[in-house]
Amino acid sequence: MSGAKPKVAFYWCASCGGCEEAVVDLAEDILKVVEAVDIVFWPVALDFKKKDVEPMEDKSIAVSFINGAVRLSEQEEMVKLLRRKSQLVVAFGACSHLGGIPSLANFWNKETIFKRAYLTTPSTDNPQGTVPLEKTEAEGKELTLPRFFDTVFALDQVIDVDYYLPGYAPPRDLIMNAVGAILEGKLPPKGAVLSPNKSLCDDCERNETKPEKLTIKEIKRPWEVMLDPEKCFLAQGVICMGPATRTGRGERCVEANMPCRGCFGPTDQVYDQGAKFLSAFASLLDTNDEKEIEKIVQTIPDPAGTFYRFSLPKSILARRRMEAIK
Amino acid sequence: MNKRITIDPITRLEGHGKIEIFLDDKGDVERTFLQVP
Numbered sequence: 001m002s003g004a005k006p007k008v009a010f011y012w013c014a015s016c017g018g019c020e021e022a023v024v025d026l027a028e029d030i031l032k033v034v035e036a037v038d039i040v041f042w043p044v045a046l047d048f049k050k051k052d053v054e055p056m057e058d059k060s061i062a063v064s065f066i067n068g069a070v071r072l073s074e075q076e077e078m079v080k081l082l083r084r085k086s087q088l089v090v091a092f093g094a095c096s097h098l099g100g101i102p103s104l105a106n107f108w109n110k111e112t113i114f115k116r117a118y119l120t121t122p123s124t125d126n127p128q129g130t131v132p133l134e135k136t137e138a139e140g141k142e143l144t145l146p147r148f149f150d151t152v153f154a155l156d157q158v159i160d161v162d163y164y165l166p167g168y169a170p171p172r173d174l175i176m177n178a179v180g181a182i183l184e185g186k187l188p189p190k191g192a193v194l195s196p197n198k199s200l201c202d203d204c205e206r207n208e209t210k211p212e213k214l215t216i217k218e219i220k221r222p223w224e225v226m227l228d229p230e231k232c233f234l235a236q237g238v239i240c241m242g243p244a245t246r247t248g249r250g251e252r253c254v255e256a257n258m259p260c261r262g263c264f265g266p267t268d269q270v271y272d273q274g275a276k277f278l279s280a281f282a283s284l285l286d287t288n289d290e291k292e293i294e295k296i297v298q299t300i301p302d303p304a305g306t307f308y309r310f311s312l313p314k315s316i317l318a319r320r321r322m323e324a325i326k
Numbered sequence: 327m328n329k330r331i332t333i334d335p336i337t338r339l340e341g342h343g344k345i346e347i348f349l350d351d352k353g354d355v356e357r358t359f360l361q362v363p
Contacts, residue, residue, distance in 0.1 A: 047337045146363050
Protein backbone atom coordinates (compact mmCIF):
# COMPACT_ATOMS: atom_id res chain seq x y z
CA MET A 1 0.00 0.00 0.00
CA SER A 2 2.56 2.53 1.18
CA GLY A 3 4.66 1.76 -1.89
CA ALA A 4 2.28 3.85 -3.97
CA LYS A 5 2.87 7.02 -1.97
CA PRO A 6 5.47 9.51 -3.18
CA LYS A 7 8.74 9.25 -1.25
CA VAL A 8 10.02 12.32 0.57
CA ALA A 9 13.37 13.01 2.24
CA PHE A 10 14.43 15.70 4.69
CA TYR A 11 18.05 16.59 5.26
CA TRP A 12 19.93 19.28 7.12
CA CYS A 13 23.33 20.79 6.58
CA ALA A 14 24.81 23.79 8.45
CA SER A 15 21.68 24.96 10.25
CA CYS A 16 20.31 25.76 13.68
CA GLY A 17 17.56 23.14 13.70
CA GLY A 18 14.84 25.78 13.32
CA CYS A 19 13.84 24.38 9.92
CA GLU A 20 13.30 20.97 11.51
CA GLU A 21 11.15 22.72 14.10
CA ALA A 22 9.21 24.33 11.27
CA VAL A 23 8.27 20.87 10.00
CA VAL A 24 7.24 19.79 13.49
CA ASP A 25 5.36 23.10 13.89
CA LEU A 26 3.02 21.95 11.14
CA ALA A 27 1.38 20.28 14.16
CA GLU A 28 -1.65 18.24 13.07
CA ASP A 29 -0.98 19.19 9.44
CA ILE A 30 2.07 16.91 9.57
CA LEU A 31 -0.43 14.03 9.73
CA LYS A 32 -1.86 15.11 6.37
CA VAL A 33 1.68 15.13 4.99
CA VAL A 34 2.46 11.69 6.40
CA GLU A 35 -0.85 10.38 5.06
CA ALA A 36 0.07 11.52 1.58
CA VAL A 37 3.78 10.62 1.45
CA ASP A 38 6.36 8.16 2.75
CA ILE A 39 9.21 9.84 4.60
CA VAL A 40 12.19 7.70 3.62
CA PHE A 41 14.99 9.76 5.19
CA TRP A 42 15.02 12.32 8.02
CA PRO A 43 18.10 12.15 10.25
CA VAL A 44 16.63 14.26 13.05
CA ALA A 45 13.66 11.95 13.54
CA LEU A 46 14.11 8.62 11.76
CA ASP A 47 16.79 5.95 11.94
CA PHE A 48 17.48 5.68 8.20
CA LYS A 49 21.15 6.24 7.37
CA LYS A 50 23.17 7.09 4.28
CA LYS A 51 23.49 3.37 3.49
CA ASP A 52 19.68 3.18 3.24
CA VAL A 53 19.62 5.96 0.66
CA GLU A 54 22.52 4.67 -1.45
CA PRO A 55 20.74 1.55 -2.83
CA MET A 56 17.60 3.52 -3.78
CA GLU A 57 17.04 3.89 -7.49
CA ASP A 58 17.97 7.23 -9.02
CA LYS A 59 15.01 9.65 -9.05
CA SER A 60 13.00 7.32 -6.80
CA ILE A 61 12.49 10.03 -4.16
CA ALA A 62 9.79 12.47 -5.30
CA VAL A 63 11.21 15.41 -3.39
CA SER A 64 14.05 16.16 -0.98
CA PHE A 65 13.70 19.15 1.32
CA ILE A 66 17.20 20.24 2.25
CA ASN A 67 17.88 22.94 4.83
CA GLY A 68 21.10 24.56 5.97
CA ALA A 69 24.17 25.87 4.18
CA VAL A 70 26.90 23.55 2.92
CA ARG A 71 30.18 23.84 4.83
CA LEU A 72 31.36 20.24 5.39
CA SER A 73 32.43 17.50 2.96
CA GLU A 74 29.83 15.22 4.56
CA GLN A 75 27.06 17.70 3.68
CA GLU A 76 28.36 17.98 0.12
CA GLU A 77 28.33 14.18 -0.26
CA MET A 78 24.82 13.86 1.20
CA VAL A 79 23.23 16.60 -0.92
CA LYS A 80 24.85 15.19 -4.08
CA LEU A 81 23.51 11.75 -3.17
CA LEU A 82 20.01 13.13 -2.50
CA ARG A 83 20.12 15.11 -5.76
CA ARG A 84 20.81 11.91 -7.67
CA LYS A 85 18.02 10.03 -5.91
CA SER A 86 15.39 12.80 -6.15
CA GLN A 87 13.11 14.12 -8.86
CA LEU A 88 12.86 17.47 -7.09
CA VAL A 89 15.13 19.24 -4.64
CA VAL A 90 13.69 22.09 -2.58
CA ALA A 91 16.09 24.40 -0.76
CA PHE A 92 14.26 24.72 2.55
CA GLY A 93 14.89 27.92 4.49
CA ALA A 94 17.23 30.90 4.29
CA CYS A 95 20.50 29.00 4.83
CA SER A 96 20.09 26.62 1.91
CA HIS A 97 18.38 29.31 -0.18
CA LEU A 98 21.01 32.04 0.30
CA GLY A 99 23.70 30.77 2.68
CA GLY A 100 22.07 32.28 5.75
CA ILE A 101 23.72 33.16 9.03
CA PRO A 102 26.32 30.32 8.88
CA SER A 103 27.61 31.90 5.67
CA LEU A 104 28.66 35.05 7.52
CA ALA A 105 31.70 32.83 8.15
CA ASN A 106 32.71 33.83 4.61
CA PHE A 107 34.10 37.00 6.14
CA TRP A 108 36.78 34.62 7.46
CA ASN A 109 38.17 31.20 6.53
CA LYS A 110 38.76 27.84 8.17
CA GLU A 111 42.11 28.84 9.67
CA THR A 112 40.86 32.04 11.32
CA ILE A 113 37.60 30.41 12.47
CA PHE A 114 39.41 27.45 14.07
CA LYS A 115 41.89 29.79 15.73
CA ARG A 116 39.09 31.85 17.26
CA ALA A 117 36.71 29.05 18.14
CA TYR A 118 39.22 26.55 19.52
CA LEU A 119 42.13 28.67 20.74
CA THR A 120 41.58 32.34 21.52
CA THR A 121 38.09 32.82 22.95
CA PRO A 122 38.33 33.89 26.62
CA SER A 123 36.40 30.80 27.74
CA THR A 124 38.63 28.32 25.88
CA ASP A 125 40.82 25.95 27.91
CA ASN A 126 42.82 24.07 25.31
CA PRO A 127 46.48 23.89 26.43
CA GLN A 128 47.40 21.36 23.72
CA GLY A 129 45.93 23.59 21.03
CA THR A 130 43.78 20.79 19.61
CA VAL A 131 41.61 21.66 16.62
CA PRO A 132 39.29 19.32 14.66
CA LEU A 133 41.22 17.10 12.24
CA GLU A 134 39.96 15.00 9.36
CA LYS A 135 42.02 12.11 10.68
CA THR A 136 43.29 11.66 14.18
CA GLU A 137 44.49 8.88 16.44
CA ALA A 138 43.22 8.47 19.98
CA GLU A 139 44.52 5.62 22.11
CA GLY A 140 45.62 3.76 19.00
CA LYS A 141 42.23 4.08 17.32
CA GLU A 142 41.85 6.00 14.09
CA LEU A 143 39.00 8.51 14.09
CA THR A 144 37.75 10.67 11.24
CA LEU A 145 35.71 13.84 10.81
CA PRO A 146 34.36 15.50 7.66
CA ARG A 147 36.44 18.21 5.95
CA PHE A 148 35.58 21.78 6.97
CA PHE A 149 35.49 24.13 3.97
CA ASP A 150 37.03 27.60 3.84
CA THR A 151 33.84 28.88 2.22
CA VAL A 152 30.21 28.26 3.15
CA PHE A 153 27.87 27.64 0.19
CA ALA A 154 24.19 28.09 -0.55
CA LEU A 155 22.66 24.80 -1.74
CA ASP A 156 22.43 25.78 -5.42
CA GLN A 157 26.16 26.49 -5.43
CA VAL A 158 26.71 22.77 -4.80
CA ILE A 159 23.80 21.01 -6.55
CA ASP A 160 21.00 21.84 -8.96
CA VAL A 161 17.96 23.15 -7.01
CA ASP A 162 14.39 23.08 -8.34
CA TYR A 163 12.59 25.33 -5.85
CA TYR A 164 13.30 27.57 -2.89
CA LEU A 165 11.23 27.86 0.28
CA PRO A 166 12.51 31.07 1.87
CA GLY A 167 12.56 32.09 5.51
CA TYR A 168 14.35 31.63 8.76
CA ALA A 169 12.51 29.25 9.10
CA PRO A 170 9.87 28.98 6.35
CA PRO A 171 6.40 29.76 7.71
CA ARG A 172 3.80 27.04 7.95
CA ASP A 173 1.50 28.42 5.21
CA LEU A 174 4.28 28.47 2.63
CA ILE A 175 5.38 24.93 3.55
CA MET A 176 1.85 23.56 3.24
CA ASN A 177 1.32 25.44 -0.05
CA ALA A 178 4.55 23.98 -1.41
CA VAL A 179 3.72 20.44 -0.30
CA GLY A 180 0.23 20.82 -1.82
CA ALA A 181 1.61 22.13 -5.11
CA ILE A 182 4.10 19.25 -5.33
CA LEU A 183 1.48 16.59 -4.56
CA GLU A 184 -0.96 18.05 -7.08
CA GLY A 185 1.75 18.69 -9.66
CA LYS A 186 0.80 22.37 -9.83
CA LEU A 187 4.30 23.73 -9.66
CA PRO A 188 5.57 27.07 -10.95
CA PRO A 189 8.53 27.17 -13.38
CA LYS A 190 11.74 25.59 -12.11
CA GLY A 191 13.90 27.89 -10.02
CA ALA A 192 10.96 29.73 -8.45
CA VAL A 193 11.08 31.04 -4.89
CA LEU A 194 7.81 29.81 -3.39
CA SER A 195 6.63 33.14 -1.96
CA PRO A 196 5.07 36.21 -3.64
CA ASN A 197 7.47 38.23 -5.78
CA LYS A 198 7.09 41.65 -4.19
CA SER A 199 8.82 43.51 -1.41
CA LEU A 200 7.80 43.33 2.23
CA CYS A 201 7.02 47.08 2.23
CA ASP A 202 4.31 46.42 -0.40
CA ASP A 203 2.43 44.29 2.13
CA CYS A 204 3.36 46.23 5.27
CA GLU A 205 0.64 48.10 7.12
CA ARG A 206 3.22 50.63 8.26
CA ASN A 207 4.13 51.51 4.66
CA GLU A 208 1.96 54.64 4.71
CA THR A 209 4.13 56.11 7.42
CA LYS A 210 7.33 55.51 5.43
CA PRO A 211 8.83 58.92 4.80
CA GLU A 212 10.18 60.20 1.50
CA LYS A 213 13.26 61.33 3.39
CA LEU A 214 14.67 60.24 6.71
CA THR A 215 15.27 63.09 9.06
CA ILE A 216 17.10 61.08 11.67
CA LYS A 217 20.76 61.70 12.32
CA GLU A 218 21.75 58.33 13.71
CA ILE A 219 20.77 54.69 13.38
CA LYS A 220 19.45 52.94 16.48
CA ARG A 221 19.19 49.24 17.25
CA PRO A 222 15.73 47.97 18.26
CA TRP A 223 16.65 47.59 21.94
CA GLU A 224 17.82 51.20 22.19
CA VAL A 225 14.41 52.76 21.55
CA MET A 226 10.77 52.27 22.47
CA LEU A 227 9.41 51.37 19.06
CA ASP A 228 6.11 52.83 17.90
CA PRO A 229 4.00 49.77 16.93
CA GLU A 230 2.41 51.54 13.95
CA LYS A 231 5.16 53.63 12.44
CA CYS A 232 7.64 52.59 9.73
CA PHE A 233 10.84 51.36 11.41
CA LEU A 234 13.04 53.32 9.04
CA ALA A 235 11.17 56.48 10.04
CA GLN A 236 12.13 55.63 13.62
CA GLY A 237 15.80 55.35 12.73
CA VAL A 238 15.93 51.56 12.97
CA ILE A 239 17.23 49.43 10.11
CA CYS A 240 14.41 47.43 8.52
CA MET A 241 15.34 45.35 5.47
CA GLY A 242 11.74 45.49 4.18
CA PRO A 243 12.49 47.55 1.04
CA ALA A 244 15.00 44.92 -0.18
CA THR A 245 13.25 41.78 1.06
CA ARG A 246 10.65 39.49 -0.45
CA THR A 247 7.29 39.33 1.31
CA GLY A 248 5.53 36.16 2.52
CA ARG A 249 6.48 36.01 6.17
CA GLY A 250 2.90 36.85 7.09
CA GLU A 251 4.56 39.97 8.55
CA ARG A 252 5.08 38.05 11.77
CA CYS A 253 8.16 40.03 12.73
CA VAL A 254 6.61 43.40 11.95
CA GLU A 255 3.46 42.48 13.88
CA ALA A 256 5.64 41.66 16.85
CA ASN A 257 7.15 45.14 16.49
CA MET A 258 10.48 43.85 15.20
CA PRO A 259 12.00 45.20 12.00
CA CYS A 260 12.67 42.87 9.06
CA ARG A 261 16.15 41.30 9.07
CA GLY A 262 15.89 40.13 5.50
CA CYS A 263 15.57 36.34 5.81
CA PHE A 264 13.35 35.96 2.73
CA GLY A 265 16.10 37.30 0.50
CA PRO A 266 15.55 39.60 -2.46
CA THR A 267 12.78 39.58 -5.06
CA ASP A 268 13.38 37.98 -8.48
CA GLN A 269 14.47 41.30 -9.99
CA VAL A 270 17.34 41.73 -7.54
CA TYR A 271 20.57 39.75 -7.31
CA ASP A 272 22.29 41.47 -4.39
CA GLN A 273 19.99 42.09 -1.43
CA GLY A 274 22.53 44.10 0.57
CA ALA A 275 23.33 46.40 -2.35
CA LYS A 276 19.62 46.83 -3.03
CA PHE A 277 19.03 47.87 0.57
CA LEU A 278 21.96 50.28 0.54
CA SER A 279 20.59 51.86 -2.59
CA ALA A 280 17.14 52.28 -0.98
CA PHE A 281 18.67 53.47 2.28
CA ALA A 282 20.97 56.01 0.62
CA SER A 283 18.05 57.59 -1.20
CA LEU A 284 16.25 58.07 2.14
CA LEU A 285 19.04 60.07 3.78
CA ASP A 286 18.09 63.70 4.06
CA THR A 287 21.45 65.24 3.32
CA ASN A 288 23.85 65.71 0.45
CA ASP A 289 26.78 66.54 2.67
CA GLU A 290 29.31 63.72 2.43
CA LYS A 291 30.64 64.21 5.94
CA GLU A 292 27.11 64.18 7.32
CA ILE A 293 26.34 60.98 5.40
CA GLU A 294 29.51 59.36 6.71
CA LYS A 295 28.57 60.34 10.25
CA ILE A 296 25.15 58.70 9.93
CA VAL A 297 26.58 55.56 8.30
CA GLN A 298 29.16 55.27 11.10
CA THR A 299 26.28 54.71 13.53
CA ILE A 300 25.33 51.44 11.81
CA PRO A 301 26.86 48.60 13.81
CA ASP A 302 28.22 45.70 11.73
CA PRO A 303 26.98 46.96 8.35
CA ALA A 304 28.12 43.90 6.39
CA GLY A 305 26.48 41.53 8.87
CA THR A 306 23.33 43.66 8.86
CA PHE A 307 22.84 44.05 5.11
CA TYR A 308 24.13 40.58 4.17
CA ARG A 309 22.90 38.72 7.27
CA PHE A 310 21.30 35.95 5.19
CA SER A 311 22.63 36.34 1.68
CA LEU A 312 26.41 36.74 1.62
CA PRO A 313 27.29 33.79 -0.71
CA LYS A 314 24.53 34.88 -3.11
CA SER A 315 25.78 38.46 -3.39
CA ILE A 316 28.31 40.27 -5.51
CA LEU A 317 30.64 40.19 -2.49
CA ALA A 318 30.32 36.37 -2.09
CA ARG A 319 33.16 36.25 0.41
CA ARG A 320 36.04 38.25 1.83
CA ARG A 321 39.36 38.05 0.05
CA MET A 322 41.45 36.54 2.83
CA GLU A 323 44.78 37.65 1.35
CA ALA A 324 43.60 41.23 1.89
CA ILE A 325 43.66 40.89 5.68
CA LYS A 326 46.91 38.96 6.06
CA MET B 327 39.23 -10.22 15.82
CA ASN B 328 38.89 -6.55 16.73
CA LYS B 329 35.69 -5.01 15.51
CA ARG B 330 34.50 -1.47 15.00
CA ILE B 331 30.83 -0.41 15.12
CA THR B 332 29.87 3.00 13.77
CA ILE B 333 26.55 4.71 14.47
CA ASP B 334 26.37 7.78 12.25
CA PRO B 335 24.37 9.89 12.77
CA ILE B 336 22.86 9.25 16.19
CA THR B 337 19.18 9.84 15.52
CA ARG B 338 18.34 10.00 19.21
CA LEU B 339 20.70 12.94 19.65
CA GLU B 340 18.83 15.17 17.18
CA GLY B 341 20.56 13.47 14.26
CA HIS B 342 23.95 14.96 15.04
CA GLY B 343 27.11 13.23 16.10
CA LYS B 344 28.51 9.77 15.59
CA ILE B 345 29.60 7.03 17.92
CA GLU B 346 32.56 4.76 17.23
CA ILE B 347 32.57 1.60 19.33
CA PHE B 348 35.70 -0.54 19.37
CA LEU B 349 35.31 -4.15 20.50
CA ASP B 350 38.12 -6.32 21.83
CA ASP B 351 38.96 -9.93 20.89
CA LYS B 352 36.23 -11.24 23.16
CA GLY B 353 33.64 -8.98 21.59
CA ASP B 354 33.41 -6.72 24.64
CA VAL B 355 33.44 -2.96 24.34
CA GLU B 356 37.02 -1.77 24.66
CA ARG B 357 36.65 1.93 23.92
CA THR B 358 33.89 4.26 22.69
CA PHE B 359 34.19 7.71 21.13
CA LEU B 360 31.46 10.31 20.58
CA GLN B 361 32.19 12.87 17.88
CA VAL B 362 30.05 15.79 16.80
CA PRO B 363 30.99 17.00 13.31
